[in-house]
Amino acid sequence: DVKVTQSSRYLVKRTGEKVFLECVQDMDHENMFWYRQDPGLGLRLIYFSYDVKMKEKGDIPEGYSVSREKKERFSLILESASTNQTSMYLCASSFQGTSNYGYTFGSGTRLTVV
């Protein structure tokens, strides 16, 4: 069964900590994405990557960075976590080009920054 795996379902971190959220996909997808989901705001794109070592800013990249050293792995980094980064983080992947299936998503990581 193909899947996108996020390393943690729940995380609690302290303000100022450096936080790594990991995402791995086994579908050989070129594209990978990080979204954050907040009530009333839907899903907002933080960063995405269309190839190894390539990255593009999404709509809300401030306070975040990403790393993609291997095709299957896409990491989201919070350099210095703040309470306003408490949220649900969703990773997704897709093939390049048009697709009738959109993205495949992971189960999400619910991050709380205290």
Place this chain on the structure above:
Amino acid sequence: AQKITQTQPGMFVQEKEAVTLDCTYDTSDQSYGLFWYKQPSSGEMIFLIYQGSYDEQNATEGRYSLNFQKARKSANLVISASQLGDSAMYFCAMRESTGFQKLVFGTGTRLLVSP
């Protein structure tokens, strides 16, 4: 820029009834794709149905159908014969037709199905 609007924060339906979740979109592109996803309490986003802008027929997948009205820029999801397991968040999304073809999501509708 593309935009998706879901005006219903929450919807209630009784089991076995049909329900329509609204979605309107804004784009100047002629070619685009529209998606609906379901997010149960477990958190994972589950793909439900897809409609291409050039598709003449409304998409259907089992109990799900997409009421596509291109002139009105609406893409409503219809769930027939609701089941308790349909209780979840539902997101409408549109794929950009240019650049990296990212998905743009609406704010979602929470559906509660009661016995």
